[in-house]
Amino acid sequence: MIQRIDGGITSAKGFKTASCEAGIKYPNRRDMALVWADVPCAVAGTFTSNRVKAAPVQWDRKIVQDGGPVQAIVVNTGIANAGTGSEGMRLCRESAQCAGEVLGILAERVLIGSTGVIGPNVPLERIQAGIRTMAGNLSDSREAAALAARAIMTTDTVPKEAAVTFVLPAVGGEGAVTVTLGGMSKGSGMIHPNMCTMLAYLSTDCAIDQGLLREAVSAAVTDTFNMITVDGDTSTNDTLLVLSSGMAGNAPITEKDEAYDVFLAALTEVCRALAIQMARDGEGATHLIETRVIGADTKENARTLAKSVVGSSLVKAMVYGKDANCGRVLCALGYAGPAFDPAKIEIEMIGDAGTVCFYRDGCVQLFDEAKALEILSERDVRFVCDMKMGTEEATAWGCDLTYDYVKINGDYRT
């Protein structure tokens, strides 16, 4: 019922985008994007848990908490507008006012996103000039969406987009309706994003009650964006926003019925696709590391254990080095927190080349080193940890720790 399509932020009905080279930090690259909705949209969002919240996060959070509606998102890269105090809030307000004037809407309907270096000197004039340029170039084309996804990148090496269509079941006298949901993101984490920050913007034409949209976002994020980690650092700027234009023509979803379930599944699918793209493109990464914990006693423990493995510096370095030092996976489970019996659990490493059992019956196993090397030479490496305690499971995604991670973050500003 849910079908992946080639698309992004403009796939759903009613959304346009534009991007430009505003020259905020780097010359000759797109560094701003504008997302526009033809109608005022219902909105839901989640934001960083960091005590230090960047000015754009404070701006957006208030608008989302107040219930919207919203009609535009202005995003810049190069400078995070974090650690900027009241001056940072003034910059958000002036950016939103500029966009509001140019687009003919209230400033309170404009959300702001910033990503880049934390610190002073946000170039307001360039941002305002960028907004004016982009407002004249809005388009719902596939190409415009792809360029916008590229414009919000910082240390990302590839743009991240995902989109689906899905059919909502017929309700009352109405027939089945096809709905679209798509989006773009940048960065590499949510609970543990790296400093270049996770930004994710999704748009849908599905008509849905705003309270239910918020519930769906919370549910979808828990098993997707919140299950990736790159370096354990939670940014000041992380933001996920979902806008709904309601233009698909479906009977609005107002309760947790079958239509809601389909919408939630589609939202989760797009969030998962974007989250995995971010983990795979973690700074300096050469491998995606997936850890699936099964047989856990509770869902929360399954999540904690899976995240501990993908977050371990030693597991990450071992995958980079293609060294099947499997005790490190065992060790990362051990310090995660949840209780388990080391004598009962099983740990396997799985790839296209086959499966290697690392640990069983309380002992690290002798295994086929050649096959292990083959698996570790693949782009994606998967660990499966069976806790033998129950039926709950969770999957987390991360990436390896490489020389390039150190290089990128050793001179990020320069």
Add this chain to the structure above:
Amino acid sequence: MIQRIDGGITSAKGFKTASCEAGIKYPNRRDMALVWADVPCAVAGTFTSNRVKAAPVQWDRKIVQDGGPVQAIVVNTGIANAGTGSEGMRLCRESAQCAGEVLGILAERVLIGSTGVIGPNVPLERIQAGIRTMAGNLSDSREAAALAARAIMTTDTVPKEAAVTFVLPAVGGEGAVTVTLGGMSKGSGMIHPNMCTMLAYLSTDCAIDQGLLREAVSAAVTDTFNMITVDGDTSTNDTLLVLSSGMAGNAPITEKDEAYDVFLAALTEVCRALAIQMARDGEGATHLIETRVIGADTKENARTLAKSVVGSSLVKAMVYGKDANCGRVLCALGYAGPAFDPAKIEIEMIGDAGTVCFYRDGCVQLFDEAKALEILSERDVRFVCDMKMGTEEATAWGCDLTYDYVKINGDYRT
């Protein structure tokens, strides 16, 4: 009253040591050490919080919990004897039995320490041969202690030793007595040690009640070993042991009097010295990073905030890259957990070259980049974070994240 001396595990009266090349994993290097006490000793210890505890940790913990006394410690490097199930426990028992027979004591008076790769194939015969060799070469010389500190190294680049003498105040009819405490350690952490594991062995001739010795160890560890981090991974093997021979001739410390306070201060001094040596020698490290949090509302929050900064991959990479991307320190405080007001706190970076204020009045400050570079070019870099909430403070130590960390851990087994 407390004086640092050049010394180690044999500085206190009643302790001898030996080391040898047992050929456990690498040829032509000392890889075993034996610590011997002329008399049965009171003992206190702390062990890894990892759910997966290596066999030697299980062995030692039982003996320490049962109250000792103990008279010998057998340490090997190269293989961790972790993830080895009941076979691992058998190896501990047989090693202790071998040492007991050779040294003429009960196996239950022999503690075991192992560090190295997690996994199967612990070479019992070589360990037994090593024990026999070492038992014939025990010495209380300075050189023997230095060689033992070297023998317990894995990826360490320098041995770690520290010792003090201190004078216990006169009690009743007795005069003041000079007491000695010294020790050695290897590895790089306790709460967050790297996989090569933290092992720390201390010996003293101070006569002290075993319950008070335990209390003193807990108190000393909290602000020293537990405040260092290298990579966030808590090993399966971490062990700290303190043995007391009671041979200094002091009136035994049996309550928390002035003598106890002096003993605790001396113990804390030695633990801090060893802890800082471990942080400075973290895998691949080129800088020691010290973070002092002052003005915190509670001691626990001060500890949490300080550890978050030294544990941040992005702060670590920035110090390595000599890039004063100071927002990362702010960010690491923000995701640490404890509440604070970002508008009030102050952050400074301090070195021999001077002081740079990074953040104040809610804003990242413009600072003297040349001076910042000068400070970041020094071996030790210090951040001071004033939370402006109270009077509690704590200091944490870590090291930078370098290419060599990735290199060392990308092919640790090979």
